[in-house]
Amino acid sequence: MDWLTEFPQLPGRDLRLLSRTIDQYYRSFSRAYGDDIEAFFRPLLDFLLWFETLLQQTPWFIVLAAIVAIVWFASRSLKITIGTAIALILIGVFGMWEDTMSTLSIIVVSTLLSIVIGLPIGILMSRSDKVQAAINPILDVMQTMPSFVYLIPIVMLLGIGLIPGLLVVVIYAMPPIIRLTNLGIRLVDKEVLEAANAFGSSNWQKLTQVQLPLSLPTIMAGINQTIMMALAMVVVASLIGVRGLGQPVLQAITNQYFTQGLLNGLAIVAIAIVFDRASQAYGRRLQRHREAAHG
Amino acid sequence: MAETAISVRNLYKIFGDDDRAMVEKVKAGMSKQELLAEHGHVLGLKDINIDMPAAGIQVVMGLSGSGKSTLIRHLNRLIEPSAGEIVVGSDNVLDMSAKQLREFRRHRISMVFQRFGLLPHKTVIDNVSYGLAVMGKTKDEQRTGALRWIERVGLSGYEENYPAQLSGGMQQRVGLARALATDADILLMDEAFSALDPLIRTDMQGILLDLQKELHKTIVFITHDLDEALRLGDRIAILRDGEIVQQGTGQEIVLKPADDYISSFVREVNRGRVIKVETVMDPVSDASPAQGIEVPEGTILEEAARQMSEADVVNAQVIRDGRPVGQITMRQVMAAIATPVLKDAMAA
Structure with missing residues (x-):
């Protein structure tokens, strides 16, 4: 009567066989196709490297001025702009400029990639309940599966380096933009949509003139979340060789360098706050029409 | 009455998954309550037949839940019927392909909504030119067309405002200008003035009547307000629980209400503004030669009384x-x- 006290499980031999078989199949798959897949991602890697080099080779004061200018034009807020300048100067003074540029480049590229892939998926989901029902569980897996678990097959397939790192970040960071694009479009006022229909709008006209503009605040919140999650993944990605602020943190963990870990951690936080405030202020500026002022 | 612009024939709408099969049961005499209790389907419209006059204002009146908003949405097929025909000119709207339907909505029929349905992220001028933009007109044509109608509804100077910055009455003027800008012959107005304050509502009714004198559109106007129906409607159809209970001119409905339901409505009406002098006059004869002041045929009683007392x-x-x-x-x-x-x- 063993099965009463202990869960009846498969014999250890079968379990070992199962995992060995799957592993073997996956290994032969990655041997057969790994190079092709790597070649497929090659343009992305080139772009990422080019962007990283650009940020690192350009004199620091030009990069600093450019970032401050972008933040100013996005937010039009003196407070946010000055805060950004101070944060960047402190990062430079404490010797984290190069690492910060690497991190910035991977965050920018992975966010762009997430938007380019996530936005159309979100739009598709909003158009069909079936698609939504099919994609939602995938997003749940992407968000809750411990990232170390999908690190394994990606490293087996592509080795360590920037591209697998980028993939890990994108997988983790993309769900919010998909979810919130879907939600935003579904929440668009039915009467406004009906009016667009009544005037004979095509699906494309409805999407570009009505649905996307009206769901923009929600989509912006999604992009904001995507950036935050990408930043949170920087340390994990450094495990598989992504340069940037994650690597000193990793080093600090293994060697118990408390100050080094703290400083680099704070640099990540500073970038996160800059991105967050600037993108939210930009989102608010796009919504000027909501400020009702009865005349 | 003038020629017919829109002809609705044997229109049924049943909400539910198996609506077409349910139409047969309703035709066989099943009631709305039985349909809901036994099959879980909701009867929206039952055997609607209306001929809407060209260049006239057809009012469809009913209380909430009577199916009037459902009915108007069939005319441009925002809602698909379960059975029946809707003929506009010589075309059956229900035979149109998706593309034909889009063209039909772009050029021949436009709509004004109860809660305005404006695009909150676009300025007044961009809202008014929306229909023209959808048609693919150039920026210049859009601007010219939009400015003309913005001026006509009295909103000049507000072109660059956003809808949220305007009062309800002004927002609905934007809605009206947007609908008129497409130059469609048919204008659907779904409780267009119901969300407005009484004074603004009367004001907007005046604007509509003025415009109509000049434009001669075929207007289908939905309302729950009998006074509004009588003021605007060349013809009125009264809807109750998805069925038409009476159709006719305002005067016919006030003088000969078809049943208790309608008489209870018309009791509160200002009859002096509806009934015309020829309805109550006696014929002239040699025995009783006409005397007093002259009033033209078609004068309402209130006006005749005012002239006589003056x-x-x-x-x-x-x-x-x-x-x-x-x-x-x-x-x-x-x-x-x-x-x-x-x-x-009741005797009438």
């Missing part, structure tokens, strides 16, 4: 084409204006 007379003759065709007395006018007690209404 002239300090108690008689008036009704004039058609310059010749007297009848006569009325102040006593007749007053009797017709006074609300009949219920038993009279």
Whole structure:
């Protein structure tokens, strides 16, 4: 009567066989196709490297001025702009400029990639309940599966380096933009949509003139979340060789360098706050029409 | 009555998954309650037949839940019917392909909504030119067309405002300008003025009537307000629980309500503004030659009474084409204006 006290499980031999078989199949798959897949991602890697080099080779004061200018034009807020300048100067003074540029480049590229892939998926989901029902569980897996678990097959397939790192970040960071694009479009006022229909709008006209503009605040919140999650993944990605602020943190963990870990951690936080405030202020500026002022 | 612009024939709408099969059960006599209890389907519209006059205002009146908003959405097929025909000109709207339907909505039929349905992220001018933009007109054509109608509805100076910055009445003027800008012959108005304050509502009714004198559109106007229906409607159809209970001119409905339901409505109406002099006049004869002031045929009783009291007379003759065709007395006018007690209404 063993099965009463202990869960009846498969014999250890079968379990070992199962995992060995799957592993073997996956290994032969990655041997057969790994190079092709790597070649497929090659343009992305080139772009990422080019962007990283650009940020690192350009004199620091030009990069600093450019970032401050972008933040100013996005937010039009003196407070946010000055805060950004101070944060960047402190990062430079404490010797984290190069690492910060690497991190910035991977965050920018992975966010762009997430938007380019996530936005159309979100739009598709909003158009069909079936698609939504099919994609939602995938997003749940992407968000809750411990990232170390999908690190394994990606490293087996592509080795360590920037591209697998980028993939890990994108997988983790993309769900919010998909979810919130879907939600935003579904929440668009039915009467406004009906009016667009009544005037004979095509699906494309409805999407570009009505649905996307009206769901923009929600989509912006999604992009904001995507950036935050990408930043949170920087340390994990450094495990598989992504340069940037994650690597000193990793080093600090293994060697118990408390100050080094703290400083680099704070640099990540500073970038996160800059991105967050600037993108939210930009989102608010796009919504000027909501400020009702009865005349 | 003038020629028919929109003809609705045997229209049924049943909400539910198996609506077409349910139409047969309703035709066989199943009631709305039985349909809901036994099959879980909701009867929206039942056997609707209306001929809407070209260049006239057809009002569809009913209380909430009567199916009036459902009915108007069938005319441009925002809602698909379960059975029936809707013929506009010589085209059956229900036979149109998706592409034909888009063209139909772009060029021949436009709509004004109860809660305005404006695009909150676009300025007034961009809202008004929306229909023109959808048609693919150039920026210049859009601007010219939009400015013309913005001026016509009295919103000049507000072109660059956003809808949220305008009052309700002004927002609905934007809605009206947007609908008129496409130059469609048919204008659907779904409780267009119901969300407005009473004074603004009267104001907007005036604007609509002024525009109509000039534009001669075929207007289908939905309302729950009988006074509004009587003021605007060349013809009125009254809807109850998805069925038409009476159709006719405002005067016909006030004078001969088809059942208790309608008489209970019309009891509160200002009859002096609806009933016309020819309805209550006596014919002229040699025995009783016409005397008093002259009022043209089609004058409403309230106006006739006002003219008689101003002239300090108690008689008036009704004039058609310059010749007297009848006569009325102040006593007749007053009797017709006074609300009949219920038993009279029931006898009628």
